[in-house]
Amino acid sequence: MTTQAAQTPNKDIPEDINGLRMTRQRQEVYRFLMGERTHPTANEVFIGIKKALPNVSLATVYNCLEALVQHKIIRQVNFDREPSRYCPNLDEHGHFHDETTGTIHDVKFKPGINLTDILDLPPNTVIKDIEITLRGQLAAS
Amino acid sequence: MTTQAAQTPNKDIPEDINGLRMTRQRQEVYRFLMGERTHPTANEVFIGIKKALPNVSLATVYNCLEALVQHKIIRQVNFDREPSRYCPNLDEHGHFHDETTGTIHDVKFKPGINLTDILDLPPNTVIKDIEITLRGQLAAS
DNA sequence: CTCTAAACAGGAATGATTCTAAGTTTCCTG
């Protein structure tokens, strides 16, 4: 019942990112997210890494995702009250949820746009995080 | 065990809004939201209208809120995976979540700003809803 | 090689929300 080591390490992922020790489980979670750009849920990550890590538990996936988010290695994305999704794109961007297919697309800002410039914020405001989500459909072209 | 009528009606709220029949329960939910601009949760609404409607059930509050949202009479606001909050402000606006106090403030856009203008959307996109949420703190002035 | 703190696994618990079944009220039609 080995859990961590005793498995082939991922040579392509550093042992430490942003001060977070990259255990085998964290590596696999991160690797999976980097490969899947579909914004998977925790459960989808869980299923996705089972091949590489058959004994991993869902709780561990949640722990890994939380650690990665906390260390700003990935981002957590929420749509309404649906299960959280995870995204390895750290650039400032929004998310477009296509209601027809259920897919999620990253949305960049046009160059030169500074989000806080267009918002009428209260004075003395320190913004730590901005989240923009769009819902709609991709019309048939 | 009367549930709907047999209670003093709210003369200040019309019997029908956007095609939604305003039952006594919906009136109270709506009236409460209009008075409380603090973006209350379903449970807070539930507690808030109990004085006026002692027999109301939480399920009904959820039903009413859903009906009001569906008919675009109020808006539902989500922060991460926290309980949904509800907002009677229908103008296009964002929400700033002050982490220090836990309060939520509406954030307007500066005049002349069209959200979709600054986003690099995929072609043929029909946007039905935009949600902007900010997290941060109000620095001591 | 030991010791301690961090990680992990598995399963139980939590909590917001939804569902279900049964009873009420409103609306419509005659």
Place this chain on the structure above:
DNA sequence: CAGGAAACTTAGAATCATTCCTGTTTAGAG
């Protein structure tokens, strides 16, 4: 104005993503 269907409400059970708890395992320091 009676009768029945449809819309609403209620209370409690069920759901399900997420978190918590407990015992084990592992990594890193000395």
